Amino acid sequence: MAMRANRRVTHGIPPEQLQEMYRLMVAIRTFEEGVERLHKRGLLVGPFHSSVGQEAVAVGVCTALRQDDVITSTHRGHGHLIAKGAQVKRILAELAGRATGYCRGRGGSMHLSDISVGAIGEDGIVGGSIFLATGAALGFQLEGSDRVAVAFFGDGAVGQGIFHECLNLAAMWSLPVVFVCENNQYAHSFPARRLANAGEVADWPQRFSRRYGPARLLVSLTTCTYVPSETLHPPRSPVAKS
Ligand SMILES: Cc1ncc(C[n+]2csc(CCOP(=O)(O)OP(=O)(O)O)c2C)c(N)n1
Numbered sequence: 001m002a003m004r005a006n007r008r009v010t011h012g013i014p015p016e017q018l019q020e021m022y023r024l025m026v027a028i029r030t031f032e033e034g035v036e037r038l039h040k041r042g043l044l045v046g047p048f049h050s051s052v053g054q055e056a057v058a059v060g061v062c063t064a065l066r067q068d069d070v071i072t073s074t075h076r077g078h079g080h081l082i083a084k085g086a087q088v089k090r091i092l093a094e095l096a097g098r099a100t101g102y103c104r105g106r107g108g109s110m111h112l113s114d115i116s117v118g119a120i121g122e123d124g125i126v127g128g129s130i131f132l133a134t135g136a137a138l139g140f141q142l143e144g145s146d147r148v149a150v151a152f153f154g155d156g157a158v159g160q161g162i163f164h165e166c167l168n169l170a171a172m173w174s175l176p177v178v179f180v181c182e183n184n185q186y187a188h189s190f191p192a193r194r195l196a197n198a199g200e201v202a203d204w205p206q207r208f209s210r211r212y213g214p215a216r217l218l219v220s221l222t223t224c225t226y227v228p229s230e231t232l233h234p235p236r237s238p239v240a241k242s
């Protein structure tokens with residue numbers, strides 16, 4: 001079927017790339033629905049958190065990344081890994097507790113990583129993904145590389161100190177880290193707006209850059225968060241060495 005796209009909403013992304021993005025979103029949705037069925041039948045080991053409804057964020061962001069850029073992820077991270085190029089079979093094997101899984105079946109849904117594609121780790125600790133990416137970004141800056149790190153995290157992380165510490169450091173040191181907040185309005189099952197006196201999530205980029213300085217904070221849920229590559233790989237000022 002020929003694909004017609006409204007260029008205003010597709011940011012001039014070529015049709016073949018749009019198709020690939022759509023294919024990835026469908027792959028993530030299909031995976032999550034399948035996992036849910038297997039979980040209900042008791043065929044998986046441990047808990048899992050579905051990313052149904054959040055596929056576009058993972059795909060939109062990861063499409064703009066290079067393979068050597070890295071992402072960190074949360075307890076709801078299958079979609080992030082798939083979008084970054086991890087192998088679906090190995091994720092599923094991990095969820096089933098098989099030795100062919102990413103952590104030989106010992107880590108489960110919340111500890112997936114595939115270093116070879118730059119998915120350097122999920123973290124079940126709320127906010128944990130944020131410091132992992134900030135640390136990776138500091139490493140990139142120190143070695144003078146132009147790689148970037150992306151932290152996916154949930155709106156429930158706003159109550160965690162680590163969120164604020166990392167925004168502060170990233171802004172202060174101009175670290176090549178992008179914070180991507182998945183605003184699903186809940187901290188798992190608790191209304192996220194009751195967690196912190198931080199106003200509307202959509203206003204966070206402005207609010208926190210006023211407070212800490214211009215860190216790169218994106219907020220999205222259902223809209224496809226396509227990030228132009230130049231936003232992720234901006235020219236850098238040289239690292240000050242003492
Ligand atoms: C430091 C910490 N406190 C509490 C928990 C228990 N917990 C698991 S998920 C969750 C809420 C996460 O909300 P959010 O980051 O918005 O992710 P969502 O589930 O909405 O995708 C909490 C409090 C945890 N994992 N880590």
Ligand SMILES: [Mg+2]
Binds near residue numbers: 155182192
């Ligand atoms: Mg949430």
